[in-house]
Amino acid sequence: MPDEHSARLLDARSLRGLAHPLRMRLLIALRRGGPATASQLAEKLDESSGATSYHLRQLAAHGFVADDPERGKGRERWWKAVDQGVQLDETLISDPDPAVRGAVALFRYELANVHTREVATWLGTAHDWAEEWDGATDLSDFTLRLTPDLARELVGRMHDLVQSYRTVPEDTPGAETVRVHTHLFPSQTTP
Template identity: 65%
Template sequence: MTDSPEPHVRQLDTRSLRGLAHPLRMRLLDALRFGGPATASQLAAKLGESSGATSYHLRQLAEYGFVEDAPERGKGRERWWRAAQRGLRFDDSLLTDPDPAVRGAADLYLHEVATTQTRDLATWLGNRDTRPGEWSRVWDMSSWTLRLTPALTQELLEKMHALVESYRDRAADEDTPGAEQVRFHTHAFPIRTD
């Protein structure tokens, strides 16, 4: 169920955005995408929410096609969920949609993504000394400022994304000693200097 040229990456549209643009739903989806299949109770404990709230929002995410059952994990009445796609692609036209509800959902979605990325970085900075020696030295928080046109900026972004994606085939198995999930964030936006 993807409109994106990349397999397993879902293009957000007006309908799906409305189903996702909720802080808890976005956190639930991230927990499943990055942590693997889980039950509503497990997700509630992980996120500090009630299992009733996580159950409700998981059903909403399922209705919009973001999560699905993971029946191979379930036992009896226990319902396991997994992310239906590996990633999401945001369409900038959602920010200028004629419907103010869509524009509001798009704005909320983007602010939640930014909040999550900030929280990820802050968590790393606060906990980096708990990682083994190698990992405490292999991280980055760089910033570059270049004078570019929109076309050059788009070209650079595409090259950066392609480079990161090229490492997906080289990714270590879960059983590889010392391997961890590594999060990469990219931010590119014009700034005013006056």
């Protein structure tokens, strides 16, 4: 059985199946909120149930979601996320097929939009959290001079560090789900 925190490696086919704004939002909603019906997701995401049904079936065809047989009765169809994350196969970035490169671009833009929405939501609700969370959050940025090899090393070390915190038990008093975003990209400097 795969580790519940392991990420699915996106190949060209699965990337095309996921690289759609509503599909990404649906998958995130199922991962964070648990199993749901197309109607429930439509209401939550302010979409039509026809659109959510169609895109859930597309996600299922690519193996991102599946029926949840433990829920529902009659014609009520419940969906659940199959895995808890995805990872982009870096070879797709320079794939010779323009459709694959376009799907990579769309996936990356949508991921950046997700991160922006999450930060904005936190900023708008920060006052709702207990005082213990004051000073326990971070919105930092750094400018470094790195080679591509050093940048890869830094990304790997950051990921390893984040993974090392997955051992906190679910029932730890005071523990909450937190989101960690990392962005590392080259930037032109203005003379």
